[in-house]
Each structure stands twice: as C-alpha cells, then as structure tokens.
Amino acid sequence: MTVVCDFNVLRPETGVAALLPDGSQVAVFLTADGSLHALDNIDPFSGAAVLSRGIVGDRGGVPVVVSPVYKQAFELATGKCLDEPAVSVAVHPVRVRDGVVELT
Amino acid sequence: MTQTLVVIGNGMVGHRLVEILRDSSWRIVVFGEESRPAYDRVALSSYVDTWNSADLELTPLSGCELRLGEKAVSVDRERRVVTGASGVEVQYDALVLATGSVPFVPPVPGRDLPGCHVYRTIDDLDDIRATVQAADRPGRHSGMVLGGGLLGLEAANALRGMGVSPHVVELAPRLMPIQVDEGGAGLLKRLVEKLDLTVHTGTSASSIERDGSRLIAKLASGVELDLDVVVFSAGIRPRTDLDLGLELGPRGGYLVDAACRTADPHVFAIGECAAVEGVAYGLVAPGYAMAEVVADQLHGGAKTFPGADLSTKLKLLGVDVASFGDAHAQTEGALEVVVNNAVAGTYSKLVVSDDAKTLLGGVLVGDASAYPSLRPLVGKEVPAALLQPGGAVDVEMPADAQVCSCHAVTKQTITDAIQSGVACDVAELKACTKAGTGCGSCVPMLKKLLTDCGVEQSKALCEHFTYSRAELFEIVRATRVTTFTALVEKHGTGRGCDICKPAVASILASLNNGHILGEAQAPLQDTNDRFLANLQRNGTYSVVPRIPGGEITPEKLIVIGEVARDFGLYTKITGGQRIDLFGATVDQLPEIWRRLVDAGFESGHAYGKALRTVKSCVGTTWCRYGVQDSVGLAIELELRYRGLRSPHKLKSAVSGCARECAEARGKDFGVIATENGWNLYVGGNGGFTPRHADLLVSDVDTETLIKVIDRFLMFYIRTADRLQRTSAWLEGLDGGLDHLREVIVDDKLGICDELEAAMAAHVHDYADEWRGVLEDPEKLARFTSFVNAPGTPDPTISFRAERGQRVPVQLGIPEVVR
Numbered sequence: 001m002t003v004v005c006d007f008n009v010l011r012p013e014t015g016v017a018a019l020l021p022d023g024s025q026v027a028v029f030l031t032a033d034g035s036l037h038a039l040d041n042i043d044p045f046s047g048a049a050v051l052s053r054g055i056v057g058d059r060g061g062v063p064v065v066v067s068p069v070y071k072q073a074f075e076l077a078t079g080k081c082l083d084e085p086a087v088s089v090a091v092h093p094v095r096v097r098d099g100v101v102e103l104t
Numbered sequence: 105m106t107q108t109l110v111v112i113g114n115g116m117v118g119h120r121l122v123e124i125l126r127d128s129s130w131r132i133v134v135f136g137e138e139s140r141p142a143y144d145r146v147a148l149s150s151y152v153d154t155w156n157s158a159d160l161e162l163t164p165l166s167g168c169e170l171r172l173g174e175k176a177v178s179v180d181r182e183r184r185v186v187t188g189a190s191g192v193e194v195q196y197d198a199l200v201l202a203t204g205s206v207p208f209v210p211p212v213p214g215r216d217l218p219g220c221h222v223y224r225t226i227d228d229l230d231d232i233r234a235t236v237q238a239a240d241r242p243g244r245h246s247g248m249v250l251g252g253g254l255l256g257l258e259a260a261n262a263l264r265g266m267g268v269s270p271h272v273v274e275l276a277p278r279l280m281p282i283q284v285d286e287g288g289a290g291l292l293k294r295l296v297e298k299l300d301l302t303v304h305t306g307t308s309a310s311s312i313e314r315d316g317s318r319l320i321a322k323l324a325s326g327v328e329l330d331l332d333v334v335v336f337s338a339g340i341r342p343r344t345d346l347d348l349g350l351e352l353g354p355r356g357g358y359l360v361d362a363a364c365r366t367a368d369p370h371v372f373a374i375g376e377c378a379a380v381e382g383v384a385y386g387l388v389a390p391g392y393a394m395a396e397v398v399a400d401q402l403h404g405g406a407k408t409f410p411g412a413d414l415s416t417k418l419k420l421l422g423v424d425v426a427s428f429g430d431a432h433a434q435t436e437g438a439l440e441v442v443v444n445n446a447v448a449g450t451y452s453k454l455v456v457s458d459d460a461k462t463l464l465g466g467v468l469v470g471d472a473s474a475y476p477s478l479r480p481l482v483g484k485e486v487p488a489a490l491l492q493p494g495g496a497v498d499v500e501m502p503a504d505a506q507v508c509s510c511h512a513v514t515k516q517t518i519t520d521a522i523q524s525g526v527a528c529d530v531a532e533l534k535a536c537t538k539a540g541t542g543c544g545s546c547v548p549m550l551k552k553l554l555t556d557c558g559v560e561q562s563k564a565l566c567e568h569f570t571y572s573r574a575e576l577f578e579i580v581r582a583t584r585v586t587t588f589t590a591l592v593e594k595h596g597t598g599r600g601c602d603i604c605k606p607a608v609a610s611i612l613a614s615l616n617n618g619h620i621l622g623e624a625q626a627p628l629q630d631t632n633d634r635f636l637a638n639l640q641r642n643g644t645y646s647v648v649p650r651i652p653g654g655e656i657t658p659e660k661l662i663v664i665g666e667v668a669r670d671f672g673l674y675t676k677i678t679g680g681q682r683i684d685l686f687g688a689t690v691d692q693l694p695e696i697w698r699r700l701v702d703a704g705f706e707s708g709h710a711y712g713k714a715l716r717t718v719k720s721c722v723g724t725t726w727c728r729y730g731v732q733d734s735v736g737l738a739i740e741l742e743l744r745y746r747g748l749r750s751p752h753k754l755k756s757a758v759s760g761c762a763r764e765c766a767e768a769r770g771k772d773f774g775v776i777a778t779e780n781g782w783n784l785y786v787g788g789n790g791g792f793t794p795r796h797a798d799l800l801v802s803d804v805d806t807e808t809l810i811k812v813i814d815r816f817l818m819f820y821i822r823t824a825d826r827l828q829r830t831s832a833w834l835e836g837l838d839g840g841l842d843h844l845r846e847v848i849v850d851d852k853l854g855i856c857d858e859l860e861a862a863m864a865a866h867v868h869d870y871a872d873e874w875r876g877v878l879e880d881p882e883k884l885a886r887f888t889s890f891v892n893a894p895g896t897p898d899p900t901i902s903f904r905a906e907r908g909q910r911v912p913v914q915l916g917i918p919e920v921v922r
Contacts, residue, residue: 055630
C-alpha cells in the first residue's frame, strides 16, 4: 500500500504522479464525476514518465488521458490506447480511505 | 545521350518552361539579357512599394545553366549553335525563343529627351525614380503616361507610388479600350480621377520639349502639360531583333504553328515574341500555355496551343476591373444586359447570344466579385436568374469550364482532386492542381467547389463542439463565459478533450481572464502551458527567458550563464535571438525562475501559442546602412504584445533597412524600415510551407504602424482557426490581402475601434506569468514530480555529456507491441 496524497489535493480532470517504493511511478487521475483512476506514469510511445501531465477528457464519452508527448489517448478505466489498440498501460487499484488516496 | 535545350530569354514564360522541364532528361541552358534573376513582370508596379527587386523574383531555378547578363547575339541554324555576347557558343538540339516584347514608343518629337522613359523592366523603374528624385519642383511632381490601357494605368499607379501626379493620355476615346466598353470606362475614369489622376482621352501627344528642368508636352487637343517625367506605355511589340532568318507573323512575332514550332523543326518560340498561327499574345497566361505545349513536344508529345482566354481581372489603382469573353458584343445579334450603378460606383455588363440563352462575355468595373463565377460560363447556357436585375451569380458551372485560367485548370480536374480525397482544402488544391497559384482570382471559386463537393472539413473544433474556433471566440466574447465547464455545458457536449480544452483556454486568455494557471483554467492547459516551459523528449522542460528584441546586457547574460551552470542546464541560442536552457525537471522550474525573475527576467512564452519574439537587426544605432532604430521598435513591439494568447504562435521581426537582416518577411508580422517610416508585412512563415509576408501598409509612422498591428493581431485572434498560423489564415481569407486591408486599414466593417480597445485591454492587463506563479503557493505546489515525495528527482531522467554539456540519455521505450 502506498499513500498518494490527501484527496482534497486532487483537482477534477487532472492527474498527479506518485513514486512507488520499487522506484516505479503511477499517475493518479480524478475525473469530473468524482471517480479515481491510476495508470502507469510512463508513456509507452516516448518512454517518458509524463502521463500524469496529460489532458484529461473524453473520446466518444470514454474518459481518457492524452499523452503530452505524441498525443495518444489512453482509456482511464482500462489503460488501453485508443489510437493503437495493441498498446496499453497497466492499471493500478486505487481507493480513498479516511480522506487519503492510496494505491493498494 | 543527353540532349541540350537552349532557351533564349529569362522572362516569366522562359522561366516557366525551365521550371516544367528541369527534372527531365534535357540539359538546359538559358541566356538572359538582364543580369538579374527572372522576376514577376506582371507585378512590376509593386516594385515601387519597397524598391527591393528580390520581392518580385520568381522561384530560383536549379538544374539548368543560367547565363545571366549574357545576351544571345546570333544563332547559326545550320550548325545549331547560339552565340552569346561574350563569344560563348552553345550547341543545341532544341532552341526555344522566349525573347518577350519591347515597348512600343509612338513617334512623338522629343521622345528621346532625358526624362522620357519606357515602362517594362525593373531598370526602367529605377531610371524613372532617378528622374523624379532629380526634379526640383515644390510639392508633388507631375508626370505624363502615354497610353491609357492596362499597362498605362499600371505605370500611372507606379508614378503615384513615387509621389507623382500622373496625366494619362489615351488615343482611344476611353480608358482600357481593349478590355472595357464605354460605360465601364466612364465609371473607371471617374473612379481613378478621385485618385489624383488626370485622364485625357481621344487625344495624343504631338510634341515634347525640354524647358530648363521641365518637360513641356503639347497634346493634339491643345492642352499643354508642364512635367517632370514622361512614361511611354502605349503597348508592346514582339521582340524579334535576334534574326534567325525565320518568317514573322503579320503583326510581328516569330511565326509558329499550333505546336509553337517555327519552320525550322529544331526551333520553337513561346510567349510574347511568338505569333502562334499568326497571332501574338501580350498576356502571361497564353505564354504559360505555350510553355506547356513546348515542354510536351520536347517529351515527344503532341500537345498543341489550345487558344487563349484573354479574360482579365485586375485591381488597377484599387479599382476592380474584369473583362471576359466577347466583352464588346461583337458576335452577330449579341444582346447586352447592363447595370450601371453610379451611386455605388459599380458597372456590370453581360453579353448574351441573340436568343438570350448563351453567355458570351461581359465587363465588370468597381466590383468584380462575380468574375470567378461568370467567366467559366462563357459559351455555356446562361441561367435565367442572371439576367434579372441584381440576379444571383451563384450558378452551376459545367464540368469542362475553366476555373483557373492562369493554369488552365477545369472544374472537373478540381472536383476530381477533391472527390478522390487528394485535396481537402484550398492549400491542398493549390498544391496538387496549381489552380489559384497564378493571379488568385479563382480562390473563392475553389472554396465554393470544396463546399459543393460536400467534403469540406466540418468547421467543428472537435467532437465536443460543432462550432469553429472563430465561432466559439464570438460566443465566449458575447456571453462573457469565463470557464470551460460552463461553455461545454451550454454550447457543447461531453467533457472536452486535448483539442478543445487548450483552444478554449487560449480564447479565455485572449479575452483577459486572469492567470492561465488559475483554478479553473489550469486543467485545460497543454503540458507546456501547464508548467510554463517546453516539454522535451525525456520528460524534462526547457526554459526561455524573454530577451526583447534580442538586446541583453552583459550582467543579464551572466545571470543566465550562472543559472544554467548551477542547475546543469544545456544552453543553446535560439533562432529568435534568445537563449534556451534545457533539461530542467518540474521541481527545478520554480527555483530557476526565482533566480531569473529576481534578475529582472520574465517569461518568454516560448511554451505558449502566444507572441514569441520580435527579432531585430542593430539598426541606425550601429549599422552604417540602417535608416531607422529597429532595435528600439522591436523592443517596443515585443513589450506591447508579450503574453498575447493567439490561435497559434506569433513571430515578428524588425529590420532597419531594406537589406532585411532580421528576416522580417518570414514572420507573422514583420517591419522593414524605409527612409520615411516603416513598411509592415503580414502573413509570413518559415516552417513546412515557407511564405513571404505581404506588404500591408508602407511608409507609415510608428504610431500608425502600431495601430495597424494592433488591429491585425486582434482580427487574426478573433477569426482564425485553431493552430492556424497567420500565413494559412491570410491564404484562406475570402478576398485575401485586399479584404484584410479594407477591414483593418480602411475600417470597412467599423470594428477597428473595438480591435484597438481589445489590444489596449491586453496591454493594460499584462502580468508576468512566472512572477504570478512564484507569488502564489497554490500554483507553486503543482510544480512537483511526485505528489507523495516532493523534492525526489524523477528516476527515469538521466544525462550524459556531449561537447561539454549535459544531454538526455535516450529513454528505453518499453515493449510497445504494434
């Protein structure tokens, strides 16, 4: 279990990055409807750890984050890349407990 | 074996031929009498705007041997050898004569006196200018143009540009007798006389005499004119002084057949020096058609000259004039439909067949906007609606109708390109069909064809808004919405995306809605705007402090050096006369900027769709050739427009003289100093599609200049598409540069006060974005790599050394299966 931050630090339709004990990184997003999503922070197309800095929005109603490097969209719920269906990023379980966001 | 083609003449038509053939197997040798590269003679009168001949130059030729300043003096057809003035001999397999024409000078006594000129070349204009400058008349100078045709009015326009009041003398009873009928010419005369021209028709000069420093011209009508300069532009004659022993046409010109071949199968003639089946043409479009014919013949084709469309549309002295088909109703039984509106200053005449079924031709003066729809209908059935007063010109055009007469492109060719998906907008149509790249008068028709084909891209910004960026701008402006959420709820669908969010954020910023990282705005911003720095490939950012005009003190240079050294940043000088510092992590950005802001720097907006930099040369302060203080103006402009958010980035430059060291004509707005003030150029670009900026206003003072730039930028910001640079915006603007001038110089739409007020508000509200972040703990808190481990560096970022600096280690891209 890794503590990310207080829930009230998050802003709707944005992401933050968290560092895991093993040195890997997770991007945590809060969407406008109040749901939380966590994906690998590394953008598979550039190798840069930047997905948390992408713009959050929707494609055809599906909530996505768009990589700030080459602009591919990743589905927040599944990590699937909508522009290249063969590519995806890992999804991490995330929850809020006592007002604190945690990766489990 | 490689065959050799010799082209004699480096004018527009010769140039076109070489352009078509340069990638072929022919070795090409060009003899050009003038020592300068080929230039756009059609636009000759615009030379007086800048006196910079480079502005008129055609695309430089490669892949051929260009012998400039080498007049071809003789041709030995037996040996197939051309001899140049220097004695050089070149053997040919094919010879193309493209010697053009010479001005016709009527045999008026005194025509050879100093101060009398012809109007044909750049050198002629330089000579005319020298005469005008030497004249010692108080107030405006006085000139006479002999010839009131197209060329004569062009010459009169050039004289006006030199501060001369011209008298135009035309032998025929009206101006432009070849193109325009009596009614149209009457209006044309009235309109040009408002522009300081005096028109004398139905008369000619009977003598010219010198009287001290003046020239006195006596007209047959008895009028005597006191002049500083005389310009002959009474027509042209085919130039055939190079005698090949070949037959000439009945009215001059090397006689050629429909394949543009003379009696000697190795020799062709094209352009104004050719008499195709006996007829010589004095327009560039038929010359281009002949070049196409010869290029085809040289490749073994059988193309022949299709005949010429002598239709013309031009803006003479700001007056639209168009003439097409049988403009003078010479067809037997032809009927005329004339609408002459003296109040509005417009005249239109349609010529139809005796049964009123077929359109034969027409004349338009004052407003020629119907020309692109009407001209292709010549010879076709005329829609009945056209013959009603005020009849609509929105009519269906047959497939074989020629839309672009400069490049002979039919409607069919264009619709094929659209329907096959090759071209989806005007720019692509221009690239793949060449339509619209000549005089440009058919561009509105290209747009219409795109719409008619139904494949014109939807104006919708993205899936969340059906509106274009320009429409959204107006919605935001009118409704004073201040958040994306409110806008998308009321005028869009869904939650937004990486297209509409930054676009709306930019609109909100253009309308002065506070700091771009304010609570509601921050999530909309693309990563560059979100972190006020430029994202690089390894996830680090680069930092560009503003250095207005490229001027910087040694102390500030030292600060930049120290910051770069202390944070281990890679430094590089940018193309915009600034310094880029690379390799900063998100956590470092505030620390770097605190040092920079303390030293007096502010954001350079290198990350934003905003004004980047205003480059400058050193100008009068140091340069021996400078005529204005270019650095001072560049700094003033950069400080005025810094932080201005726009549909795309904005670049600018100021040059202190016509040598143009700041490369202002490659910028969105560029300023070049003149002896009398400033010339403003707009719509320039480097990048994918380089484009020289167009001259918008000339010789204006600084106050006027800034006023026009204010209006230009605000008009662009309001009406451009998302990520559309000023060059593409201007290319796509209905009515083009003329329309732009009408709106922002002549204030035709009455919006200039509003545009200026919007800019004044921007200037008033400007605040440095980085200072705004440093002073606000909320905003500062976002500059952390890890929300759960502030200050811990991102472990994926590492550097290696290259040429004494730190550069990123290439990131391994984890198994992307494709």
